[in-house]
Amino acid sequence: MAQETEVREEEMQREYRNVGKPVTRIEGAGKVTGETIYADDMQLPRMLHAKVLGSPYAHARIKSIDGGAARQHPGVEAVFTPADLPEYKKNFSNRRGVIFPDEEVLFYGQPVAAVLASDPHVAEEALALIKVEYEALPPVVDPITAMEESSPLVRSPLGDVDRSEERGHVTVGVEQEEAEGKPSNIASQMNFKRGDVEAGFEQADVVVEHTWRSAVVHQSYIEPHSTVADYDASGELSVCTSTQAPFYIRDELSQTLGLPENKIRVTATEVGGGFGGKIYLQELMVAALAMAVRRPVKYIMSRKEDMLAATPAPQAVIDLKTSMTRDGKLTALKSRVVYDSGAFPGAPMLPGCLLVGGYYKCENLDIQGYEVLTNKVSVGALRAPGAHNVTFAIESHMDMMARELGLDPIEVRLKNAVEEGDPLPSGQPYPRIGLKQCLEAIAESEVWGRRNRERGTGNRGVGLAVGGWLGGLQPASAIVCLNSDGTINVTVGSADITGTNTSFAQITAEVLNVPLEMVNVTTGDTRTAPYAGMSAGSKTTYTVGRAVKLAAEDARQQMLEIAAKRFEAAPKELEMADGVVRLNGSDEKTLTFQRLGRLSTNFAAPFPAVVGRGAITTRKMAPGFTAQAAEVEVDTDTGEVTVLGFAVAQDAGFAINPLSVEGQMQGGASQGLGIALSEEMMYDSEGRLLNGNLLDYRMPTTRDLPPIEAIIVEVPSEEGPYGARIVGEPSIVAGAAAVGNAIADALGVHLTEAPFTPERVLRALGKL
């Protein structure tokens, strides 16, 4: 390891030819021409289409299901009620452990039956013929009410809860307590304590206490969940699916269906947006149906189904009390963090509790987290799951305290910001991080530059907020092969959801010192690719990228050894550049990559094939921080908030592909702006979703978003390739808080509930 670090430091000083340069996507041409194949574009012989019946109740007991009439409908191949499903290992405590409930329906839209037909219209028609008799049960919709002892229970008690999926998004050595004892709607809870918060409040000159609410929001990838599964005569299950986590699905399907992992081939088809929401959901159902009928089955969620029955991000209610001395030192932080998990566990309570007290040095902390069940769709990850909810609270408080003390919001944050060695609320120390550098960078942004100029002009305001994400950690591996013509193939097992394969091409080309065009990268399926963790937790470049670098270095070494034997020299006497290996200073003793390729692939070749291997694990986090500034204009007659400018500074460690990194920063920021301005899944008192479409669920359009300014900050991580750290997620975290602070700058009032809809703005102004 020491040696690896030394090499890296040497590299940091070198001029790179491939990494650190903006590079266009290697798969770009396929995407702009429409040639790229997504799961819904697949057509297989004898393929059937699945349509799914959802529950019209948020909480009910199924008394009977009769698929008889649906089976008689012309063109229907099969109807599946719970009783018709093939055997699988059920786990009613986890969403992914249930295809259809045997008895108790737990949320509106929960799948209860399915129809298969060659014609999707026929399958759809037959759904209406399935007769389900329900006994309605009282639904529990509000998480705070659900916590009360008098609340009806959301569901039958939980058993063996599996938290493996959540750990893919954030990997920290902390366990939450699963609920025990008397049944309640609290699925789990946790507490972090440090110092004495009451004493901390006593020492302070200002104490601020508020409750902060944020809504259920949907990942709203434009491609809905899409899966095609097939089970062949040899007993092999193939699943082509829009997922970020092919190996995770393979492992789960293996355990649930009782098939060995080497008989399951999961292919992550091109993902039309995931954002944490496409890990593992409908694949079990589609696989089970395909196994039952021994024909390929395709299931594409309608947009409505995706909004009703996928895994959106949770609403949260954050009670926060913080205090500060006159000179701007944070003295105490007390919080109750409640995440509404929906009908199954899986809410991001742990990262929420870590981050609410994780941005600033604070000697006195008391953070109590609750994961609460309700009869709503169960939640999943959305880009830095749970982080935006708590960031909205703490970052609003920082501004409120600064304002009361007459201090500059950047100065106050810089004074308290965490640095390397400072403890998270769990006590775990931070590795090297760039929070302060992000604050310094945002201070230089154009948007922040308008801060004081805008004061008092109309209803314009400028605000800022910071945010961060810890990231996930999983092992990763990669293979780098030399082809007979001297070009290079890289194979990885990670789904490319952010342009990571382009970055892997850059890393490989850098190590081998060749033009980028000589390298191609493939994401294999779970039968052909070496293992990689899920493309979640912002870790793909950080972990798989390091494996690719090692694999490329291994291939390089093998090539140098072949050349050394040919030249009767030592490998270190050789140099490699532009596809040629050369004895130092010699014009004659040269071997092209093509020659090396032939020498290691031809009939009776003298050398074995060049196959570089890289495999890593890491237990060291590389957290990513961001600071964001918003300029808004508020129409105090209509309550409408317009974003005039938005800037994101983010620490990427080292931006291997600045074009992709900017894209991640701008894209995540736009999602943060959606959380701030308009995105909210609305439920009625019976737990029914009221706005299950993309017109009434309002994500930002071009009309809502000015060009977002991206400022890349680079504080190298200790273990990432070339110093790269996690990138994908932090950008979503600070939007709601930054816009909220900008509105407060404009109006002098903080809105305590996101999104900041016209109605909430007018209420805050006392006009409603």
Next chain:
Amino acid sequence: MPQQLITLTVNGRRTEVAVEPRWTLLEMVREELRLSGSKEGCGTGDCGACSMIVDGRLVTSCLMLATQVDGRDVVTIEGLATNGRLHPVQQAFIDTGGVQCGFCTPGMIMAAKSLLDRTPSPTLEEVREGLAGNLCRCTGYAKIYEAVMHAANAGK
């Protein structure tokens, strides 16, 4: 379901298709003509991933019935590149980083092409107005604005 024969031009080629009255234009193009570049993101005309150009006008093809294009001229994303050469808008989306997951991209490019056909030198505000019917969840639109401005300049 009885079928009806319609005649239309798709990407410059006249073709006859037997369609069911309930098929949308998108469904006919994807399932029957096997041109899968146009995407279905919502099926209700809200996302624009299925955008095509019919008789010179941008449409959301998930809201149009196949029978409605009888005798008309349809251009899909597959009709933009000529002899393997990308259309300037396609190239600009690649060059500026306007492509991420790619699912909104075909529809977005059709909308951008339609905008530039009408307004060859748009302002940023005109670009924002012209693309307002197409949702993108990955990019925050910043690099898409750049792509369209870039393509407009390249077309001069």
